[in-house]
Amino acid sequence: MAIEHSASNPTGGVELCSNGIIQSDHSSNKEKEEEGLNFKSEAKNPDGVEDPGNTHNQTLNDAAANENIDASSEASSDIVHEQRRAMDRLVAAIKKSTAFLPAETDASSKTVSKSDDRRSINVSFNGSQNYIIPWMACCTWQRMEIILNEWFHGDEKALSDISIGAYALKSPERGLFHPQVWEHVLENNSDVEFWHQSALQPPGPPTGPKNFTETDYENRVQYTVRYYQDNQAGDNALLVDQNIYEEPVEFEVANENEKLPVLEERKDVLSPFQQTPQIRKENGHGKKARLGPLDRVIATSLRIHSPYLLNILKSVIEYSSEQPGGDIEGLNGGNFTYPYRDLYHHMDDLHSYKTDATGLRARHSSKFNQKCDEHIDLLVEYLHSRPGIPINDFKAQWERKTPVTTFAAVWLLLKPGTDVYVRETDGTLNTYVVDVVSDSVIGEDGRPSSDKYSVLVWNLVCGGRMIYRRTRSITVNVFDNEREITALPLFPVSFIDKNDGGALKQKLIDRGQQYFKCSKGPCFLQYTGFGLNDGRKSYKRTRVVVEHESMPWFSADIGIENTIPPPPPPTEVSIRVPRCECKDCKLASISQEIYTQVKFSDYTYINPKEKAALSWHQYLLMPSHMFAFVLKDRTYDFIDVEGLSEPSMAEFAIDRLVMESSSKDIIKAIAKTYTDSEQSGRFSADFIHGKGEGQIILLHGPPGTGKTLTAESVAEYTRRPLLSITAADLGHEPDALEKNLLRYFRRASDWDAIVLLDEADVYLEQRSTNDLKRNGIVSVFLRALDYFQGILFLTTNRVGQFDEAFMSRIHLSIGYKKLDSDARGQIWDNLFRKLREDHEHGGPAIDYEYDSKQYVKTSEVMALEWNGREIRNAFQTAVALAVFDSKQKKGTSVPKVTENHLRQVVSMSLAFRKYIKAAHAGMDDSDLAFKRGNREDRFPSTPGK
Numbered sequence: 045m046a047i048e049h050s051a052s053n054p055t056g057g058v059e060l061c062s063n064g065i066i067q068s069d070h071s072s073n074k075e076k077e078e079e080g081l082n083f084k085s086e087a088k089n090p091d092g093v094e095d096p097g098n099t100h101n102q103t104l105n106d107a108a109a110n111e112n113i114d115a116s117s118e119a120s121s122d123i124v125h126e127q128r129r130a131m132d133r134l135v136a137a138i139k140k141s142t143a144f145l146p147a148e149t150d151a152s153s154k155t156v157s158k159s160d161d162r163r164s165i166n167v168s169f170n171g172s173q174n175y176i177i178p179w180m181a182c183c184t185w186q187r188m189e190i191i192l193n194e195w196f197h198g199d200e201k202a203l204s205d206i207s208i209g210a211y212a213l214k215s216p217e218r219g220l221f222h223p224q225v226w227e228h229v230l231e232n233n234s235d236v237e238f239w240h241q242s243a244l245q246p247p248g249p250p251t252g253p254k255n256f257t258e259t260d261y262e263n264r265v266q267y268t269v270r271y272y273q274d275n276q277a278g279d280n281a282l283l284v285d286q287n288i289y290e291e292p293v294e295f296e297v298a299n300e301n302e303k304l305p306v307l308e309e310r311k312d313v314l315s316p317f318q319q320t321p322q323i324r325k326e327n328g329h330g331k332k333a334r335l336g337p338l339d340r341v342i343a344t345s346l347r348i349h350s351p352y353l354l355n356i357l358k359s360v361i362e363y364s365s366e367q368p369g370g371d372i373e374g375l376n377g378g379n380f381t382y383p384y385r386d387l388y389h390h391m392d393d394l395h396s397y398k399t400d401a402t403g404l405r406a407r408h409s410s411k412f413n414q415k416c417d418e419h420i421d422l423l424v425e426y427l428h429s430r431p432g433i434p435i436n437d438f439k440a441q442w443e444r445k446t447p448v449t450t451f452a453a454v455w456l457l458l459k460p461g462t463d464v465y466v467r468e469t470d471g472t473l474n475t476y477v478v479d480v481v482s483d484s485v486i487g488e489d490g491r492p493s494s495d496k497y498s499v500l501v502w503n504l505v506c507g508g509r510m511i512y513r514r515t516r517s518i519t520v521n522v523f524d525n526e527r528e529i530t531a532l533p534l535f536p537v538s539f540i541d542k543n544d545g546g547a548l549k550q551k552l553i554d555r556g557q558q559y560f561k562c563s564k565g566p567c568f569l570q571y572t573g574f575g576l577n578d579g580r581k582s583y584k585r586t587r588v589v590v591e592h593e594s595m596p597w598f599s600a601d602i603g604i605e606n607t608i609p610p611p612p613p614p615t616e617v618s619i620r621v622p623r624c625e626c627k628d629c630k631l632a633s634i635s636q637e638i639y640t641q642v643k644f645s646d647y648t649y650i651n652p653k654e655k656a657a658l659s660w661h662q663y664l665l666m667p668s669h670m671f672a673f674v675l676k677d678r679t680y681d682f683i684d685v686e687g688l689s690e691p692s693m694a695e696f697a698i699d700r701l702v703m704e705s706s707s708k709d710i711i712k713a714i715a716k717t718y719t720d721s722e723q724s725g726r727f728s729a730d731f732i733h734g735k736g737e738g739q740i741i742l743l744h745g746p747p748g749t750g751k752t753l754t755a756e757s758v759a760e761y762t763r764r765p766l767l768s769i770t771a772a773d774l775g776h777e778p779d780a781l782e783k784n785l786l787r788y789f790r791r792a793s794d795w796d797a798i799v800l801l802d803e804a805d806v807y808l809e810q811r812s813t814n815d816l817k818r819n820g821i822v823s824v825f826l827r828a829l830d831y832f833q834g835i836l837f838l839t840t841n842r843v844g845q846f847d848e849a850f851m852s853r854i855h856l857s858i859g860y861k862k863l864d865s866d867a868r869g870q871i872w873d874n875l876f877r878k879l880r881e882d883h884e885h886g887g888p889a890i891d892y893e894y895d896s897k898q899y900v901k902t903s904e905v906m907a908l909e910w911n912g913r914e915i916r917n918a919f920q921t922a923v924a925l926a927v928f929d930s931k932q933k934k935g936t937s938v939p940k941v942t943e944n945h946l947r948q949v950v951s952m953s954l955a956f957r958k959y960i961k962a963a964h965a966g967m968d969d970s971d972l973a974f975k976r977g978n979r980e981d982r983f984p985s986t987p988g989k
Contacts (some may be wrong), residue, residue: 138181141187142181155827165177217235235366356394362642464477464501506592568589572586588672647662673791698712698757702871748914749911751860778823781824822847
């Protein structure tokens with residue numbers, strides 16, 4: 045293709061003919077449009093605003109040789125020179141593109157026809173003025189790529205972006221589009237904006253000071269306004285321009301200076317789509333940053349250029365409010381977003397550096413410290429001057445006799461990494477550590493821009509075998525005017541500790557020690573207080589086993605939600621080792637091999653069995669509640685740690701059992717042997733390991749003769765929990781029975797508990813050839829007994845129905861005979877004595893008359909032949925009558941059991957017993973049991989009888 049240049053071209057016309065020859069003449073624009081394409085450049089005035097009056101046409105020949113500038117134009121010679129260079133590049137680009145002949149196999153290419161000579165598009169490069177490109181030079185994307193590569197010739201970043209596709213194409217009418225649809229989007233007279241990625245990104249921070257001297261940084265604040273233009277989709281805003289100022293608020297312009305300021309405030313302004321931002325280029329005092337009616341400031345940030353100040357901040361900030369931002373944002377890049385949480389939270393630390401002559405300050409030179417002090421003063425002055433954060437007013441509110449705060453100042457109280465008290469639903473306070481305060485709820489005008497704070501806090505919980513950090517979210521809803529700080533859902537611990545002298549803090553530390561102790565393994569304790577499972581059930585000196593290894597919160601019968609959730613993923617916060625990173629401190633750290641742990645790094649996954657003790661702060665963070673198995677209810681509940689205490693055991697209750705002394709001695713010996721913690725010396729008579737290592741004791745006899753009480757007394761004597769199970773706990777299907785039986789036996793083994801199975805004859809009746817289900821139940825039970833380890837008490841009053849295979853598995857069998865008068869008298873004495881003992885252990889005060897104690901031993905009462913359980917029930921009923929009578933009387937008299945109370949009970953019992961005997965055809969309980977083959981009460985079942 046040949047290119048002809050004309051010597052002069054007064055009209056500036058450019059024509060590209062169909063034969064590929066560039067020609068120029070002096071005809072009118074209209075004539076040129078009939079013969080070819082005009083190439084137009086929309087010039088801009090020095091302020092960067094497009095001026096249609098300066099638009100003029102030029103031939104490519106004149107553009108390459110000389111720019112024809114209107115004599116009335118105010119453009120400088122520099123602008124003319126730059127336009128000349130741009131036109132030179134474009135001439136070469138169009139020449140190379142029109143010479144491109146695509147392969148015949150390229151289906152996407154278009155055939156350039158005669159009609160294409162009159163078509164063109166308007167293109168701007170990275171926000172430049174618009175250039176008209178002939179259709180034949182851009183009709184395919186391959187041709188357009190040639191123009192781009194030539195236009196950006198010598199710009200390595202731009203060429204790299206083009207080669208990897210890191211650019212954006214934008215049509216004002218259609219928005220962003222992909223190069224693959226170039227030929228479908230392109231139309232005659234289309235407007236296209238091209239931006240490559242490097243041009244879209246604002247310049248990053250300097251990697252480091254060029255020369256760490258006092259002449260590199262001026263002690264001043266610089267304010268920067270960055271202008272963005274929105275797009276039609278509402279995202280991917282484009283950076284248009286930025287201005288630099290020395291004063292805030294009204295954007296007064298600062299003189300450009302080669303020296304970096306200590307501080308630089310930046311404001312980002314966003315303009316609506318298709319609206320050119322109103323930009324003033326003047327920098328200096330007394331200038332205003334002009335905003336359009338629809339422009340808005342979308343972000344304010346503070347850039348700290350001073351390495352002195354950054355190093356001191358790095359030496360005090362260890363738990364940042366900002367999420368990790370790499371080398372550009374946050375502490376590493378020295379860029380802090382409004383409202384500068386980290387800077388406000390560490391103002392006191394900066395002041396301490398100035399006043400503390402020891403420590404870090406002592407390691408720095410006097411010149412370094414002088415600069416630090418100057419820059420710290422400048423930063424503090426800047427922070428105090430923010431109108432939306434009147435820090436002095438906030439502190440004055442906090443220092444009142446009754447400290448208060450406004451909603452706008454709450455975030456200043458919640459410094460990440462510090463302890464706070466969180467008010468639970470029941471009003472109690474627990475200690476947590478602040479992790480993240482979500483959302484910036486304060487605008488620059490000081491007014492809240494959100495209706496709540498969302499604060500992530502964490503404490504320590506036992507989640508099975510390990511103690512780990514559990515995170516939860518606390519919401520502080522918006523409120524008007526002022527509010528007492530201690531009335532907030534969470535607040536710093538200092539507002540309580542300084543008033544009560546640390547009493548609450550010490551109380552929580554003591555509670556944490558108890559929690560940690562219980563986390564080491566199953567603990568047999570007693571509990572007084574409320575449980576949180578299925579409401580607020582009340583307990584009083586109730587025996588419990590506290591354990592978490594079985595993870596009971598996953599149990600189906602637990603009605604508590606989110607009590608111990610699984611560990612959450614780590615929160616994205618910046619936790620770092622605070623250290624100064626100046627050259628001298630780095631060298632000292634390396635030479636002295638100083639290594640410091642990240643804060644709270646030892647608070648995650650603590651094994652309580654391997655740790656003898658924790659720090660006081662770790663104890664402080666332990667929660668208030670734990671899971672415990674309530675022995676009498678045989679279910680788990682969520683209980684308050686403060687209500688736990690060592691169980692008060694009746695170790696001498698076994699001595700009051702109404703039974704033969706020889707039987708007591710045997711039971712004591714077996715109990716002590718098989719509950720001894722030193723089990724290595726225990727003898728096993730079975731040749732199969734793990735088999736026959738338990739002790740199965742059968743207690744049989746009439747009802748109410750002390751069988752259940754014997755098992756309970758052994759548990760008291762050995763100070764072990766008694767795991768009492770019934771048929772309702774085990775079920776009646778063989779599969780369910782085996783599963784439940786093994787589960788309770790495993791609990792007993794883990795907890796060193798004594799097991800009591802009342803009315804065991806339900807599972808151990810004789811097998812038959814007709815009842816396969818019964819046979820399966822007996823087989824399951826016999827197999828489980830073979831491998832049980834520990835002490836198992838079985839009670840029954842139907843021993844005659846037992847299967848013969850079970851009889852061989854009994855280690856000790858103790859029979860109970862019907863009570864005689866002496867035995868009944870001893871039981872009555874024990875009950876009257878228990879009234880006084882219960883009162884001594886915290887029970888209610890209840891007295892009794894001497895006559896009542898004598899009355900129960902009369903023939904009238906003895907003739908009833910009550911068993912032990914009936915005597916207990918009668919006595920309990922008499923006590924209830926005494927308490928009722930006491931309440932009916934005015935005053936605070938102590939209830940007193942009288943003979944009349946006992947006579948009422950005897951009278952009712954006598955009538956009922958006569959009725960039952962008549963219903964059984966005159967037979968008493970013993971006769972009826974013998975007739976049914978259950979037992980023979982008249983035959984001696986103890987040795988020597």
